[in-house]
Amino acid sequence: MSATALGGPARRRRRPRRMAVEAGSVILGIALLIWSLLPIYNMFLVALDPEEGEIEFDGNLWPPSPSLDSFRDVITQEARYLENFWQQFGNSLFIGLFTMILTLLVGSLASFAVSRLRLGKASLLTNTALLTYALPASLLIVPYYAIMHAYGLADNLWAVIAAQVTFATPFAIIILQLYGNLIPFELDDAARVDGASAPQVYLRIYLPMMAPALAVVAIYAMLLAWNDYLYQAVLLSVRHMTVSVTQGQLFEDVDAEWNAMMAAGIIYVLPPIALLLALRRYVAASLSTARVDD
């Protein structure tokens, strides 16, 4: 009896506040939803317009007569600038996949040598990695252009892959070093006692144990290459165009078929989403060691 009398006013005072917090988070949620989806909605708005002309820029909030023609034009390669869409898509995919594979390989080998085999000072590796970080990729584009010519990699997809691997590896090494510290050295030692060589420890213990961190690195490297515009635009000619570079037509020709361009842009988003879904389990594993607060 007395307990409810004491608890009553406090609860009554708290209820309006809780309601205000709820209402606030609903409003914030709606604002976030609009903010996040508006530019994506705009991509669909432009892509679903059957006309290739100016109609999508007439202040329409939804396409007057939505159609999937632009998607069909892209897939059948009938749109202007996208006559070789699948080849451009293949180039992008080639760059993305090899950037991912090489970053994983180079990064995991280096951090294994330093942190598991204890080669020299671990901090030296992390520091050189960080020094690379201090040089943002876009700032080195002019020397890259010259140096790729010197290496005989002018207008070659491998030039872009080399650049992307260079800028993805530092992050890979830092993440792998941090995560690798969580894996007990006793595992390595036990394998060594059983006569395993260094490559065997790398393949059988290090790589499987590091799977969650490797998944994060794979996604990071792939997205880095996928999002790149500058290096693909400068280092490659029209012959080796990628999907990313086609968007630069903005400045060449304002009357380009923008509905088809945006349709291509939407198709282009699918591979990273597929990768994220495929590796979802591992990424969740790397996050789920901890508990959730409210």
Place this chain on the structure above:
Amino acid sequence: MSSTQPVLVAPDSISAKGQGASLGRRRLHGADLRWAIAFIAPYAAVFLAFVVCPFGYALWMGAKPALYRDLVSDPLYLMTLVNTIIFVGLGVNLKMFLALLLSGFFLRRRWWIRALLVPFILPWLTATAQACVSFHWMLIDQRGLLDGLLTEFFGIDGPIWFNDRVLALGWDIAAYIWKWMPFWTVIFIAARMTIPRDIYDAAEVDGATGVRRFAHVTFPLLANLYLICTLVSTLWMLGDFTTVFLVSSGAPALSTDVLATLGYRYAFATAKPALGVAAVMSALPLLIPIAIVLMRRLRTGEVQL
């Protein structure tokens, strides 16, 4: 003397064993050393061929003092410098602070907030070039989607966004925040999840809830990570080319260029590669201190990601 010696030495060797460092404490030799060198060789090769060489080349190209005299006498360069400071200074801080606040929001236990995380992540998955072009079309010429919305819901005609330097630069920043805020929010969500619940329970007993709990419990615990993320993000944003190049593309009249895009224009549009390199090199006095602070922080502070 001889009796104290083992006592002094003992803790050291115990702690070395405790870390399971039996491999590390003995010197590498023979097969292991060869393997270690072979394993590090690919990274060393990449570093030498694609970091040391281009950077050395850039230093050599940008070494002439005359270049910097040309730069400083170019009003476009000075305006770009101001733009870069605004773009990065405002963009990074706004983005990181919002990401920190939103990470708390997304950890609220409501099914619809969890569901909201999926559309919220989408910008990060959208390819940069396409998203920036979408922003461009959304804002162009008083006929884009945003102006359509303004007319529909508020009955006003939007301004010509890219005719105004402040508005155009503002939209560059907004587009960058749109693209990258989800990434940093996820980082902060992961970090907040590692904070043990007992700490919050103890804080609640002491009466720290809401804003006070954020200011006195959550933020101090995340401060080191927040600083590191802010520095990394500053480096990334300084190097960002695509956003400014495709959203405002320097409009109006190249007045919203940043160093990355101006360097590109000098080098590839006006065929002055050395000037382009010099423009970009002028960011080094800012980049190097950030890198040094980052190194120190990562070495001393244990970063939990």
